[in-house]
Amino acid sequence: MIEQLLIKGLSLGAIYAMIAIGFCLLWQSSRLVNFAEGEFVTIPAFLMVFFYSVLKLPFAPAIIAAIIVSAFLLGFVMKKTLVDALIARGNTPFVVTTIALGFLVRDSLTVFATPEALHFPSMIPQTPLQFGGAMFSSLDLWNIFVAAVVIVCLHLFIRKTKQGKALQAVAQNREAAGIMGIDVQKMILMAFVINAVLVAFSASLAAPIYMVKYDMGNELGLKAFYAAIIGGFNQVKGALLGGLLVGLIEIFTAAYISTQYKSGFVLIVLIAVILFKPEGILGTKEQL
Amino acid sequence: MKVFETRGLKKSFQEFSALKGVDIHVNEGELFGLIGPNGSGKTTFFNCVTGTLKCSGGNVFFRGKDITNKGPDAIYKMGIGRTFQLIEMFPRMTVLDNMLLAIQESQGSMFGRLLTMNEDGNVKRALDLLGFLKISHLRDEYSKNLSYGQQKLLDFGMVLMTNPKLILLDEPTCGVEAEMRQELMNYIRDLNKQGHTIIVIEHNMDVVMNLCTRIAVLDAGEKIAEGTPEEIQNNAQVIEAYFGTEEDEEC
Amino acid sequence: MDKINQGMRWQKMVAGSLCGLVLLILPSVIFKSQYFLYLSSLACIYMIVSCGLNITMGYAGQISLAQAGFLGIGAYTGALLGSTLGFWVTLPLGGLIAFVIGLGLGFPSLRVKTHFLAMVTIGFTVIVYLVLMNEQQWTGGPYGIFNIKKPSIGPFAFTSPAAYHIVVAVVTFILLFFAFWALNSPWGRAFKAIRENEGRAEMLGVSIRNYKLMAFAIGAGYAGVAGGLIGPLFGYIDPTMFALGFSFLFLLMVVVGGLGRFEGALLGAIIVAILPETLRFAEQYYPIIFALAAVLIMIFMPKGSVSFVDWVYKKLTGKEELQLTK
């Protein structure tokens, strides 16, 4: 039973981790927290359904198209409109605005698209696999694999490329980076685009499990947020750890502690982290 | 009698140390000057003393009590008031509200304040002070609409509201018109005569030399000299530290 | 001069209060339809919540998403203890319990950053919801609690919607009056100072933590009292009425109305409770319009829709702002 829970927990955690990493990148580059992150997952999911089921594109092009469009909408447009308008006023107005934005996305989708849950096929065929006592599907390994590839690529990008290093510099000290000649605005734009791509990937992984629905992002966004805080808001590796932890906690709580209070347990962990180690498990203290 | 004293006060920001163990003591009723070139750590010294910054080492004593690293609100209520070099105001509050805020927390209990309807005493005191500072016509103006000099005066007025035992003035005359400056100096002297102990950071040498009874000089976070104005003026180390920075009159 | 001002201040206060009370009670007299009476009562309840939240958020600058949880605590206090203790005891009791829990929740979490506080309060709301849902033996679980009685004084029962609206209106009036009083007392000045320049306020002796804690707890207490009014209004409560979504709604309510403006929060409550009715033609689009308006208001009108009222006021009277609080 434990290996079953582990594999499933990691598969779920991989999705959370990708979204949580998006959170962290936004925070690092712009010191903003996006409360509409869940809806940022819903939008690419609906785009995929739109391209695949409505426009009848083949599967792979549909997903690629959805990723490109969401990178444009959630990265570029978002940066040029909301972020540019609000960043000077600090985090709180942005938090409130993104809460409103979340409502806007959900309500628009119910009215203009559909309030129903939609089925969406997975990227690879779902074949049942067995490992010891654990029975799972190829999809779980695929989730872990995709998340690992995306995260490794991101890591290499941040550590090895010039752009990535500039992003790191901005994360450490925005003013100093600006003085050093780094175009901070461009870095923020880049972070938003990367975030959009990350959530689009996680949407493609989440859609077969979560079903495409206007409120699918509620749970995903919250869980990813928990993950980012538990792991550490200012560390990509923290968000990764947090995501996996949240996935595992969720499944192990349901299996061993209580099904009725399963969403409460992760919150207790979260509140404990906030109160006793606000920087998160792997996070570093920030000098603000 | 020492009313205020620091022993080995240290403050460092990561690798940079702004204060490297400063010992200063001020006697009751003194008008003490603190000078030094730009970046020598004068304002950092004030910030550490008033609790705005956490000290990295050393101690601060006020009337015999160790107040090191106490909260700024507690230190204020113990009777240390200060003004600021760079303006720190409540931009969308009226001048009168700024003044009243300066005193309300030092009176009564928190819940008592909730039930306060009558603040006439404070209002009267605030208006008197504003009158003296010649800005009483601005009482209902938002403080953000005041000129720099007027804000400076308001800042000065606010520190006087509570009648603090020890007043820290950070460049009080900087940016104030020349005729007002003379009056301010007189008022500072009057305050001092009334029994207030005052520490002044000043750029303007004339002001310090005329005003203060004793002066300490900071340079790069260290006290390099201390004494009467005459002693300081003739101190070779001080002259060296100030050499070439004299023309920098801006604040 | 100041003596005269003092006298006028009292006069103004009494006149303004009477006016407010009459306005709040007015629907009981003019509306016959129980639907409009219900809307009026709901608007009053929302006003209580948003007025409290405005103190927490608009004045002390903390994002709280715990409002739905506190509302639930107040409502269940009323529903569970109402039959033994009576409405008049449980109403303030619910507020008091929420206030105390607010203190307990705020005390450790106010030192963390804004968005962390938002998370702690989200967590709180979710946990309250889970408890209400799962502790069926006490709370009735998802079945909720039925037949919540409307209050009575002696032989006179406030059973008709019009009579109950009077109760709601009077409670609303008392709470708004207290908030108005507090915001005009030195507390209001301290709240404002914290919002404008926290560091400087602290250097003037303002105990940031105490004031923020009080602001948070007052917001909680207000939501608790509002919860106590909800039960008798619907005659029924269940946990879904206190789900997290409502916390978000309350937050937007204050933002759309006008953060940090006493009258702004009230306007926000009215917009949320009543405007959907006047925009009947847009029925299904209303939530979209509201959310879009909230986004646009945050960007272009940071002071909220009350700044539109200011604009009208300026056109009418030539004065800068319609400001009820200092």
Place this chain on the structure above:
Amino acid sequence: MVRKIWLVSFLAIVACTFLLSSPVSAQQDKVTLAIVAEQSGGGAVVGERWTRGVQMAGDEINASGGILGKKVEFFIIDTKTEAPVAVAAVRKAIASNPFAVMGPVYSGSSIACMGLLAEAGIPQFVASESPNIATKNDPKNPNTFLSSLNVDLSVQKVANWITDVLKTKKMAILWVNNEFGRSGKDALKKVLTPKGVEIVIDLAAELGQSSFTGELARVKSSGADTLFVYMNEEESGKVLPQIREMGIDKQMKIIGETTILTEDTLRLAKDAANGVQGHVGLSPAAAPLKPVTDKYFAKYKEYPDHNFYKGYISMYVLKAAVEDNKSFDQQKFRDRMKNRVFCRKDYPGILMDVYYDGKGDIDRQTFLIKIENQKQTMSGILQPMNPGNFAGCK
């Protein structure tokens, strides 16, 4: 200050005028019915189906001359799937003084507003299957009528099938943590335990939950021979593929009630739903409902769910009772609805014989369904609880 007061009063008056300008007036030759249902929010889909059912029956009735010569006129009010909004919606409906209120679907909303309607004396048909509705009705004068068997009665009917046909000894229950799931779980426990079925484990799922690994791992190791899934369509659709993935369907029988057998569940679960069996009150697979099913399919290009039939049949029940009384008197209507059987041979529109007891509860034939090739197929009929009540319909 005086100006401020003027301004505030002015704004208040403007607001009031807005409010006062909306009553709907009823016309003489028409009878008004209010449809109070979930048009948006989480229940939008089922609410929509219920509304379609009521309206389709209404259109048919109008085409054949109306009720007692009066045309039926509907107005629809949205509950947004929130109980408080439902209460508001019903208050709004009462203001227009309809003959009856049709809806809502969700139990919480239904229960929240039934008191108001009883006070106003306006009869109500609900799509909810909560056992609490009948108990909340005035025992002497029920005002709220169900349109399908309540959960307790359904479970009693299905219990014999579970013990006798499925031969279940140990059962696991997976229920969604809302009014629907919890009442189902409670009823199952209450009814099956005395019959010697051991409920080895019962696990709650959250509304809209997506990953069921933890719960299913426990089900798997519980040693149960039957898993009863008592969840809404969305959760059922999500859980079935996961049940299959973990091989639980090979280990035990997967059964359920109504929701797990609907088209919406099938649409999400695809072939993972194959082999699921269960009990439904009304389903497209049921033979007697076929004509309406076809009509619905022709119009909307999808198969209806039980809520559609409930709405459709309720309209015809209403018509039958009113025509029996030969008047639109609401008190007479309530009296007529007590302990009364409506036979299909007398009123073809009701599709199946139906009995209303003295508390607003309903009794009739129900169906056993099995999912094969992603289609619902009828595998049996369960006779009414008290066949004696239907003697007149033979």
